[in-house]
Amino acid sequence: MGKHLVLKSYLNAWLPILSRWHGRLLIIDGFAGPGEYNNGHVGSPIIALDAALQHRHQAVRDQEIVFYFVESNKKRMEHLKALVDEKYPSLPKNFIVRYASATFDGAMSELLGYVEEQNRQLAPCFAMIDPFGVSDTPMSLIHRILKNPKAEIYISVMYEFINRFLGSREFRPHLDNLFGSNDWCRVQSISDRSERKEFLYGLYKEKLKESRATNAVHFELYKGYRHVYSIFFATQSWVGADKMKAAIWSIAPSGDFVFRGSANDEFDIASPDFNPLINAISEEFANRWVTPKQIAQFVGSDRTIYHSSQFKKNALKPLEKSGRLIIHPDDADKRTRRFTYRDDIRLRIIEEGQNT
Numbered sequence: 557m558g559k560h561l562v563l564k565s566y567l568n569a570w571l572p573i574l575s576r577w578h579g580r581l582l583i584i585d586g587f588a589g590p591g592e593y594n595n596g597h598v599g600s601p602i603i604a605l606d607a608a609l610q611h612r613h614q615a616v617r618d619q620e621i622v623f624y625f626v627e628s629n630k631k632r633m634e635h636l637k638a639l640v641d642e643k644y645p646s647l648p649k650n651f652i653v654r655y656a657s658a659t660f661d662g663a664m665s666e667l668l669g670y671v672e673e674q675n676r677q678l679a680p681c682f683a684m685i686d687p688f689g690v691s692d693t694p695m696s697l698i699h700r701i702l703k704n705p706k707a708e709i710y711i712s713v714m715y716e717f718i719n720r721f722l723g724s725r726e727f728r729p730h731l732d733n734l735f736g737s738n739d740w741c742r743v744q745s746i747s748d749r750s751e752r753k754e755f756l757y758g759l760y761k762e763k764l765k766e767s768r769a770t771n772a773v774h775f776e777l778y779k780g781y782r783h784v785y786s787i788f789f790a791t792q793s794w795v796g797a798d799k800m801k802a803a804i805w806s807i808a809p810s811g812d813f814v815f816r817g818s819a820n821d822e823f824d825i826a827s828p829d830f831n832p833l834i835n836a837i838s839e840e841f842a843n844r845w846v847t848p849k850q851i852a853q854f855v856g857s858d859r860t861i862y863h864s865s866q867f868k869k870n871a872l873k874p875l876e877k878s879g880r881l882i883i884h885p886d887d888a889d890k891r892t893r894r895f896t897y898r899d900d901i902r903l904r905i906i907e908e909g910q911n912t
């Protein structure tokens with residue numbers, strides 16, 4: 557499944573980064589499911605366990621990781637437990653699996669209540685939130701998780717449910733909960749379908765960032781031409797946003813899945829156009845000395861849909877070739893080859909039309 561491929565690729569990048577610095581990591585699967593499906597696909601809890609167990613970095617395999625699987629359906633939970641026992645008869649001691657046969661809201665409120673009561677911080681955590689519908693993921697709870705400066709949220713949102721609820725009075729409280737306010741009501745003055753969608757997604761991103769998340773990445777998953785769902789990722793570090801975008805790029809397109817940067821965006825990752833990246837960099841940095849390190853933070857953040865491994869080859873090089881990029885004379889000898897850009901080299905981008 558597309559969302560699993562992104563998850564796997566992201567965890568591969570995330571685990572070693574945090575393993576370098578922290579005593580314990582927490583991976584939460586708030587809507588864990590049964591762990592496997594009739595079509596032979598494995599579920600998100602198994603993806604997460606495998607990502608850690610099979611990681612090529614020893615530091616990750618040695619890391620203390622708590623996996624917290626929450627599932628409200630008893631049968632699915634039993635299935636998941638049996639599957640984990642069968643698949644991993646002897647998990648390493650540093651990998652601890654905890655289960656909660658409860659609702660996501662209930663289990664997380666209890667965990668966070670305990671942590672807050674002790675005046676402690678939740679361990680650095682990655683929380684996967686993959687509900688059916690939109691009623692069980694209150695924004696207030698997401699904000700509580702994100703109070704931890706090292707928490708990240710990966711949440712799928714089914715637009716069809718939002719859309720279905722919009723016209724119905726009795727469902728208003730669900731949307732208030734989902735967005736953490738009644739600001740979504742403003743959508744009622746928008747008649748164009750795709751503008752409505754764009755507005756609601758923009759609002760959701762904004763709300764995610766109202767707590768401590770500094771970056772919110774949103775992408776859409778299509779199967780053929782059918783929109784399957786939207787995923788939002790909220791993080792407090794630009795590096796997290798960067799790695800998530802790299803994960804999306806690395807697996808898209810994959811089979812018949814296509815990812816798009818936003819709801820109305822025609823941008824197709826399969827045949828990328830880097831002109832928007834060139835324009836964004838030049839708008840942000842034109843006419844002053846900057847380093848590739850500074851540009852990487854901008855590109856990696858949620859202000860672009862690109863990731864930081866792309867901009868040297870696809871933006872700086874074409875800019876220099878067209879005479880729109882110069883290297884600081886004092887840094888010229890830091891360069892051993894043409895069109896290469898060390899992270900600390902000073903360079904200047906010249907606005908379009910101003911180069912000679």
Ligand SMILES: C[S@@+](CC[C@H](N)C(=O)[O-])C[C@H]1O[C@@H](n2cnc3c(N)ncnc32)[C@H](O)[C@@H]1O
Nearest residue numbers: 587588589599600627628629659660686688692
């Ligand atoms: C979309 S599925 C999750 C799939 C799973 N993340 C995966 O990728 O394999 C949603 C799951 O959440 C469970 N569920 C529904 N409401 C829940 C709630 N309020 N709290 C926790 N689990 C819930 C359902 O029983 C179902 O197994």
